[in-house]
Amino acid sequence: MKNSTRIQFLVLTLILVVMLSGCSTDVYTSPIGTPGGWGWLQWTVEQMADLTYYISNLGGGYYFVGLIVVTLIVRTIGWPIYAKSNALTLNMQQAQPELDKLKEKYQGRSDEASQKKMQQETMAIYKKFGINPFGCLLPFLQMPIFIAMYQMVRRIPLSDGTIEGVITDGIADFSDLDYSFLWIKDLGGPDPLYILPILVGVLMFFYQRYSMKKPDYLQNKKYKSDKALQSEKTMKMMSYFMVIMLVSIAIQNAGIALYWVVGNAYQFLQTYLNRKSNFKKMNETKEKF
Numbered sequence: 599m600k601n602s603t604r605i606q607f608l609v610l611t612l613i614l615v616v617m618l619s620g621c622s623t624d625v626y627t628s629p630i631g632t633p634g635g636w637g638w639l640q641w642t643v644e645q646m647a648d649l650t651y652y653i654s655n656l657g658g659g660y661y662f663v664g665l666i667v668v669t670l671i672v673r674t675i676g677w678p679i680y681a682k683s684n685a686l687t688l689n690m691q692q693a694q695p696e697l698d699k700l701k702e703k704y705q706g707r708s709d710e711a712s713q714k715k716m717q718q719e720t721m722a723i724y725k726k727f728g729i730n731p732f733g734c735l736l737p738f739l740q741m742p743i744f745i746a747m748y749q750m751v752r753r754i755p756l757s758d759g760t761i762e763g764v765i766t767d768g769i770a771d772f773s774d775l776d777y778s779f780l781w782i783k784d785l786g787g788p789d790p791l792y793i794l795p796i797l798v799g800v801l802m803f804f805y806q807r808y809s810m811k812k813p814d815y816l817q818n819k820k821y822k823s824d825k826a827l828q829s830e831k832t833m834k835m836m837s838y839f840m841v842i843m844l845v846s847i848a849i850q851n852a853g854i855a856l857y858w859v860v861g862n863a864y865q866f867l868q869t870y871l872n873r874k875s876n877f878k879k880m881n882e883t884k885e886k887f
Contacts, residue, residue, distance in 0.1 A: 626749065629757040630772075642746040646672075647754055647772070654775050661772075662779040662856060665751065669860045672747055676740045677868060686729065693727040751853045755786025777853075785853040794855035795848040799841055801862040806837040809869055 625632075630647050649671075650664035657663030697720065704716045724730075758773040777785045781793070789795060810833060848855035 626752040627756065628753065630750070630753045631757065639742065639746055639749075642743070643749045643753070646746055646750045647757070650750065650754065651772060651775070659774065659776050660779075661754070661775040661777045661785055661853075664775075665785070665853065665857060666860050669747070669857055670864060672743060673861055673864045673868070676743065679739050689727045689729050693723050693729060696723050696726075747857070748854070751857050752851060755784070755853065779852070779856065782852050785851075785856065787852060788850055789848075789852040789855055792849065794852055794859055795845050798848040798855050798858045798862065799845040801859060801866065802841045802844055803838075805862055805866050805869070806834075806841065808866070810834070810837065 630644055646668060650661075650668045652664070653667045654661050654664030657667075700716065700719055700723065704712055707713075707716075754772050754775075755777060758771055777783075779785055781791055782789055844858060848858060
């Protein structure tokens with residue numbers, strides 16, 4: 599279940615990345631406030647944009663200040679979901695040896711009675727380790743907010759308080775902001791030195807390696823089947839492809855690149871802290887039993 603769930607998650611993430619690339623929609627080239635799209639999503643984009651505009655003005659009118667602060671706020675809001683998802687992964691990793699033994703026990707027994715008994719014993723293991731089979735859907739609860747954030751970063755530099763020359767009430771004039779950032783003159787355009795896209799690729803590559811590698815205390819080489827090894831290879835290939843996709847998008851837009859650099863670095867920290875917390879909880883659980 600664990601490997602297949604991760605593969606499904608990576609597939610859906612790749613689909614999301616392709617959608618975000620704007621290959622099949624003009625929404626990412628439209629100013630904020632342009633009619634169309636999902637109403638609730640556009641409302642969320644506008645609220646995020648207003649918050650970014652407000653914080654940017656507090657930071658001297660620099661867009662990158664608002665972008666970085668809002669990115670950290672969004673990631674922090676999603677932390678509880680992320681922590682629960684990590685806890686589920688830990689529980690699955692702890693349960694995996696028993697699940698593997700169960701598969702060996704019923705290997706070659708395809709009759710209805712054996713399959714039913716195997717399902718019952720599987721559910722008993724899930725209950726023992728506090729695993730909710732639907733918990734793998736938790737990460738997708740964050741997707742709408744990440745889509746809105748991506749839209750906001752792409753569309754803010756296009757928004758100047760008007761839509762096709764018509765002044766629109768409630769839409770801020772984002773042209774007031776300073777879009778420079780260190781060596782970059784305009785975060786709405788590409789990074790002339792490609793430094794940010796390279797950082798996106800490097801951070802994402804090492805994060806994927808770190809997140810997919812089990813901590814030493816959860817290594818279980820004894821029950822590592824050929825199927826599990828093949829699943830790991832598939833996950834690696836898909837994760838590397840996702841890195842290439844993200845870099846290709848980051849090359850086109852320095853604002854998106856900065857957003858991903860900050861977000862990926864923060865996610866790295868989240869994963870590290872969650873692993874330390876989960877390790878502590880696991881030791882406390884062992885002491886009780």
